[in-house]
Amino acid sequence: MGRMRSGPTLDDVARRAGVSTATVSRCLNSPDRVVEETRERVLKSVEALGYTPNFAARVMAAKRTFTIGAIIPTMENAIFARGLQAFQEELHRRGYTLLVASSAYRPEVEAEQIRALVSRGADGLLLIGHERPGTVYDYLERQSVPALVAWSHDAGARLTSIGFDNRAAMRALTREVIAQGHRRLAMISGVQAGNDRARLRVEGFRDAVDEAGLAAMPVVETPYEIEHGAQAFEDLMALPLRPTAVLCGNDVLGAGALRRAQDIGLDVPREVSITGFDDIELARIVSPALTTVHVPHRDMGRKAARELIDMVEGKSQGRSETLATDLRLRGSLCPPDPAIG
Amino acid sequence: MGRMRSGPTLDDVARRAGVSTATVSRCLNSPDRVVEETRERVLKSVEALGYTPNFAARVMAAKRTFTIGAIIPTMENAIFARGLQAFQEELHRRGYTLLVASSAYRPEVEAEQIRALVSRGADGLLLIGHERPGTVYDYLERQSVPALVAWSHDAGARLTSIGFDNRAAMRALTREVIAQGHRRLAMISGVQAGNDRARLRVEGFRDAVDEAGLAAMPVVETPYEIEHGAQAFEDLMALPLRPTAVLCGNDVLGAGALRRAQDIGLDVPREVSITGFDDIELARIVSPALTTVHVPHRDMGRKAARELIDMVEGKSQGRSETLATDLRLRGSLCPPDPAIG
DNA sequence: CTGAAAGCGCTTACAG
DNA sequence: CTGAAAGCGCTTACAG
Numbered sequence A, B: 001m002g003r004m005r006s007g008p009t010l011d012d013v014a015r016r017a018g019v020s021t022a023t024v025s026r027c028l029n030s031p032d033r034v035v036e037e038t039r040e041r042v043l044k045s046v047e048a049l050g051y052t053p054n055f056a057a058r059v060m061a062a063k064r065t066f067t068i069g070a071i072i073p074t075m076e077n078a079i080f081a082r083g084l085q086a087f088q089e090e091l092h093r094r095g096y097t098l099l100v101a102s103s104a105y106r107p108e109v110e111a112e113q114i115r116a117l118v119s120r121g122a123d124g125l126l127l128i129g130h131e132r133p134g135t136v137y138d139y140l141e142r143q144s145v146p147a148l149v150a151w152s153h154d155a156g157a158r159l160t161s162i163g164f165d166n167r168a169a170m171r172a173l174t175r176e177v178i179a180q181g182h183r184r185l186a187m188i189s190g191v192q193a194g195n196d197r198a199r200l201r202v203e204g205f206r207d208a209v210d211e212a213g214l215a216a217m218p219v220v221e222t223p224y225e226i227e228h229g230a231q232a233f234e235d236l237m238a239l240p241l242r243p244t245a246v247l248c249g250n251d252v253l254g255a256g257a258l259r260r261a262q263d264i265g266l267d268v269p270r271e272v273s274i275t276g277f278d279d280i281e282l283a284r285i286v287s288p289a290l291t292t293v294h295v296p297h298r299d300m301g302r303k304a305a306r307e308l309i310d311m312v313e314g315k316s317q318g319r320s321e322t323l324a325t326d327l328r329l330r331g332s333l334c335p336p337d338p339a340i341g
Numbered sequence C, D: 001c002t003g004a005a006a007g008c009g010c011t012t013a014c015a016g
Helices: A010-017 A021-029 A036-049 A055-062 A081-093 A107-119 A134-142 A166-179 A196-211 A226-237 A251-263 A281-285 A297-312 B010-017 B021-029 B036-049 B055-062 B081-093 B107-119 B134-142 B166-179 B196-211 B226-237 B251-263 B297-312
Strands: A067-072 A097-102 A124-128 A147-150 A160-164 A185-189 A219-221 A245-248 A273-275 A292-294 A321-323 A326-328 B067-072 B097-102 B124-128 B147-150 B160-164 B185-189 B219-221 B245-248 B273-275 B292-294 B321-323 B326-328
Touching: A010 A021, A010 A036, A021 A036, A055 B055, A067 A081, A067 A107, A067 A297, A081 A097, A081 A297, A097 A107, A097 B097, A107 A124, A107 A134, A124 A297, A147 A297, A160 A166, A160 A297, A166 A185, A166 A196, A166 A245, A166 A273, A166 A292, A166 A326, A185 A196, A185 A226, A196 A219, A219 A226, A226 A245, A226 A251, A245 A251, A251 A273, A251 A281, A281 B251, A297 A321, B010 B021, B010 B036, B021 B036, B067 B081, B067 B107, B067 B297, B081 B097, B081 B297, B097 B107, B107 B124, B107 B134, B124 B297, B147 B297, B160 B166, B160 B297, B166 B185, B166 B196, B166 B245, B166 B273, B166 B292, B166 B326, B185 B196, B185 B226, B196 B219, B219 B226, B226 B245, B226 B251, B245 B251, B251 B273, B297 B321
Parallel strands: A067 A097, A067 A124, A124 A147, A147 A160, A160 A321, A185 A219, A185 A245, A245 A273, B067 B097, B067 B124, B124 B147, B147 B160, B160 B321, B185 B219, B185 B245, B245 B273
Antiparallel strands: A292 A326, B292 B326
């Protein structure tokens, strides 16, 4: 069963070039330590045989893979795409290869993927958010694999993070909605269990609602999918006392809510305002465009890559950083209609 | 520089349990070949030490990784997301792990990623489309790594493929547009170089336009990004003789075109019809929803996984399959306004 | 500048 | 059912 990789080996190359395997290895890894004439002969031999080093063997001997692993909750939508792209570009610039796996927002899958990547020799790991079983952190420590968290910042966490303050960001957005005159605010949140970003955004929402002394309205929890956002929105609109503004845990939910509003004949923003979070491309595609929290995805990705590589290369013990977010006010939010409010 | 993975080894486990490394290995890989009492002792030792097998060593000894690699052109949008998700679910079901890399639509990056994945021991590879340098195929053959192409079908290609007929699909859509009465059709295509899906879609478009005896209109080529789709659309609308229908190479371009139409005050579909391709979620989010070609992403992903694993396990020499696509007629397409046409 | 040789941490016939 | 030992394909001190 299965294939036996049959490619040529270092030994084949060495024999053909009439040198030792050590010399071939040097030609490939530190060419300047081999005299030109020998090097040329070896490279010609490499070429002729179509030789590619066996990675497993190299890893075992050198204990280094120049591979970074990233486990993100989902590839189904673009939430992490832009940040990851920047992360990968920076990695590439520094000579590392990125391997990505997704956990479908399930902690046990994430743990499994972490093990898969670590045992495949990942030199470092990028994780999203701080919330996961302590055993995962124990494992990473025991394996002494540097790991960095992005998309979330938590000073007290076990891992270094390059992220932003989800709570403060959502608080600021909610304050803005209130400042525009809304008094009945509801929220559609992502699933909070195991997701600190979702949880912190809800907390930020509540902070602002409470400090304004407004009556509590529902926070509906639902998976980060368009269709779920749509359904949750419809449920909220069926309430006897309808919210005049619905704040969504991210742009995906916001787009779903907006779409459903249009489908059931509600005018956004005149009859109901809707906001998102993340500022992915989707937020500007929908019409009206979504008011949202802008997250510096590319900047975060690039900085995360730099810091993680520094950690991998022993140049840093881990320096956390909080990036600023800002509001993007667009057509989906306006003051409530006095006739409705 | 770099870390020395310092975890416990098989030897440590063996010593602690008072058995040989062979026995520990058996406990982990074929537990039924070890008597219960011994097994328990060994597993306790594994537990106590927090042992994880060194993947590289295992690969080298066993010549098998249970890892499948996929290289997709982009993770920036959802084009490949749903299919890849299904692919990964099926892989997981059969005990394989998926590692993903993206090529940014650049052939040289793809070649690099292929090498990275192969030398990391991928048992098999999923690639998108058939168009790439012959040297890549030579390499895969020499390394005897099974590879499968998805998203495109080509009977004459070197690799097995589980895909659909991009040309026929686009031809069918174009025929429908023509059948609705349009006579001035333009197209916004993705970049065709190195992308057989893009090229075949353009050919399908031309097939239908030619067979209807319509005058040639521009085919604009642009990267698959919302903003580029928007710009291309605006350019087309600036033509002296405006098209009444703009067919886009995929939904991303279609969404961009639609957005720009609204921004410049054009009524879709009354003044201009717009279509997409792929039927990703975005197509239903925008308003009006995009008429598009539905691609059976999940089915394709699942079938690709099954076939690739069969190839990896020597159960198949590679069986290609063409999947059916169908049209989804939605609000972005309607007959042209006689007053305009 | 180059080679001989040990060693990386596993798996797997081969014996017993 | 279990162990001793070879071997997987590299890298890297250590000599020369």
